[in-house]
Amino acid sequence: MTSSPARSQRVAVVIPAKDEAERIAATVRAARAIPHVDLVLVVDDGSEDDTQHAARRAGAVVVRHSVNRGKASAMETGASVVAMRDVEGAAARLLLFIDADLAETAVATSPLVPPVVAGTADCTIAVLPPQPGAGGRGIVTGLARKGIERATGWHATQPLSGQRCLTREAFDAATPLARGWGVETGMTIDLLVSGFTVQEVPCDLRHRASKNDLAGQLHRGAQYRDVTLAIGARRVRGVRVPTSRRGDNPARQRPGRPYRAWSDAPAEGSAATPETPETPTSPEE
Ligand SMILES: O=c1ccn([C@@H]2O[C@H](COP(=O)(O)OP(=O)(O)O[C@H]3O[C@H](CO)[C@@H](O)[C@H](O)[C@H]3O)[C@@H](O)[C@H]2O)c(=O)[nH]1
Numbered sequence: 001m002t003s004s005p006a007r008s009q010r011v012a013v014v015i016p017a018k019d020e021a022e023r024i025a026a027t028v029r030a031a032r033a034i035p036h037v038d039l040v041l042v043v044d045d046g047s048e049d050d051t052q053h054a055a056r057r058a059g060a061v062v063v064r065h066s067v068n069r070g071k072a073s074a075m076e077t078g079a080s081v082v083a084m085r086d087v088e089g090a091a092a093r094l095l096l097f098i099d100a101d102l103a104e105t106a107v108a109t110s111p112l113v114p115p116v117v118a119g120t121a122d123c124t125i126a127v128l129p130p131q132p133g134a135g136g137r138g139i140v141t142g143l144a145r146k147g148i149e150r151a152t153g154w155h156a157t158q159p160l161s162g163q164r165c166l167t168r169e170a171f172d173a174a175t176p177l178a179r180g181w182g183v184e185t186g187m188t189i190d191l192l193v194s195g196f197t198v199q200e201v202p203c204d205l206r207h208r209a210s211k212n213d214l215a216g217q218l219h220r221g222a223q224y225r226d227v228t229l230a231i232g233a234r235r236v237r238g239v240r241v242p243t244s245r246r247g248d249n250p251a252r253q254r255p256g257r258p259y260r261a262w263s264d265a266p267a268e269g270s271a272a273t274p275e276t277p278e279t280p281t282s283p284e285e
């Protein structure tokens with residue numbers, strides 16, 4: 001599954017951003033310092049503040065949704081724009097998705113890149129340290145973790161983490177993306193079911209964590225809804241790795257270890273082609 005891109009492999013950072021004028025400039029500047037990065041793309045998802053101008057001033061390429069379409073849609077737009085800027089005949093850029101609110105700490109997503117460049121993982125996912133002021137009780141996180149584990153056998157530490165580096169091939173296999181806040185959960189299931197290798201990587205990041213106030217609870221309600229839909233859509237379509245064909249030992253499931261869900265995954269993501277009635281079709285929403 002994993003290939004070995006050249007050392008010259010280029011990386012595009014894609015930053016979905018909605019009303020992030022306060023932090024986007026610092027995030028863009030930090031992203032530009034990540035090794036291998038030659039393109040920082042901000043997708044302004046219908047912001048009502050100065051996000052697009054602040055991002056441009058900080059050196060990003062900016063595209064904009066005229067109306068808000070949600071994070072997953074911004075990621076798809078970003079990936080399409082990067083593809084248009086990839087050089088014909090050269091390797092497609094790796095995609096490094098990061099949130100707009102990381103500010104200076106965005107550079108600490110750098111460790112996500114080397115395993116994908118080296119080909120030991122097709123998708124890396126950041127594991128963040130405990131965040132000051134975070135007010136969650138782990139309900140949405142638990143829902144996403146359980147959904148991924150039921151479908152693939154993988155126990156994700158931080159299933160909602162949106163800081164992810166992946167190959168173009170892996171991204172394409174995971175599209176269309178699950179809507180809104182279900183995007184990470186759906187992507188992880190689709191990648192593992194398609195035979196790709198994922199790896200969690202500890203990264204020293206700080207973001208604006210949701211508090212335990214009304215806004216925070218409403219946000220978690222929307223996350224719960226979208227994660228439920230992403231899991232449900234895959235369950236209905238039978239997108240899962242059959243228990244009898246699951247591979248890696250649960251003992252291997254910890255940050256820093258690449259994980260592949262199939263014991264006998266066919267090469268190059270072709271596990272998504274039906275072989276048995278239990279094997280899924282393509283990962284569509
Ligand atoms: O309609 C929207 C809303 C948000 N965003 C951007 O999406 C990112 C994540 O949003 P945020 O408000 O920071 O959400 P959190 O709850 O803090 O996000 C956690 O949980 C999400 C999944 O529910 C993941 O996408 C995030 O990576 C993870 O940090 C930020 O860059 C936002 O600007 C959009 O592009 N469009």
Ligand SMILES: O=C(O)[C@H](O)COP(=O)(O)O
Pocket residue numbers: 134135136137138139140141142160209210219220223
């Ligand atoms: O605050 C968070 O970590 C997310 O909003 C998820 O909430 P949770 O605590 O219910 O998993």
